[in-house]
Amino acid sequence: MRRAVQNVGGKYRVVKNTVAGRAGSETPADALLKNLQGPNSIAYTSADAVALAKVLTKVAKDVPAFKFKAGWVEGRVISIQEIQQLAQLPSREELLSKVMFLLQAPAQRVASTLAALPRSIAVVISEAAKQEKFGGAAESQQPIS
Numbered sequence: 685m686r687r688a689v690q691n692v693g694g695k696y697r698v699v700k701n702t703v704a705g706r707a708g709s710e711t712p713a714d715a716l717l718k719n720l721q722g723p724n725s726i727a728y729t730s731a732d733a734v735a736l737a738k739v740l741t742k743v744a745k746d747v748p749a750f751k752f753k754a755g756w757v758e759g760r761v762i763s764i765q766e767i768q769q770l771a772q773l774p775s776r777e778e779l780l781s782k783v784m785f786l787l788q789a790p791a792q793r794v795a796s797t798l799a800a801l802p803r804s805i806a807v808v809i810s811e812a813a814k815q816e817k818f819g820g821a822a823e824s825q826q827p828i829s
Contacts, residue, residue: 685743685747689727689736689739693729693735694727694728694729694731695727696725697726698724699724699725701720704726705718705719720753732775734770734771734773735775737767737768737771741767741771755767757770
């Protein structure tokens with residue numbers, strides 16, 4: 685499990701409850717760390733919280749003894765259900781690629797429309813010339829004096 689957490693840029697530590705409680709006192713995490721009981725560990729990351737949640741959720745499915753007690757994301761305590769919802773989100777790279785695609789799509793449409801305009805005009809002129817719609821085709825073949 686430690687390697688899986690490290691592979692996504694996180695860290696995993698087994699902690700003593702009293703040390704965690706003292707470390708969290710007078711911080712926003714005080715309510716989360718104050719009343720820990722039994723064996724506990726902490727997984728944390730400053731990188732991608734979604735990737736860490738995915739790894740931990742997978743471990744929780746594979747190892748029945750591993751259970752979530754609570755989570756902390758962006759300065760607030762989250763429930764076990766919210767951790768599972770976080771794990772179902774697409775990764776940061778997937779979200780960025782989707783946003784870039786959405787931003788790029790209108791520009792591609794404008795470019796293809798602008799590129800099609802001269803081609804369309806050329807096709808219309810070519811078809812009109814074939815059907816002799818310009819009316820001056822017979823006159824242009826006579827010599828000018």
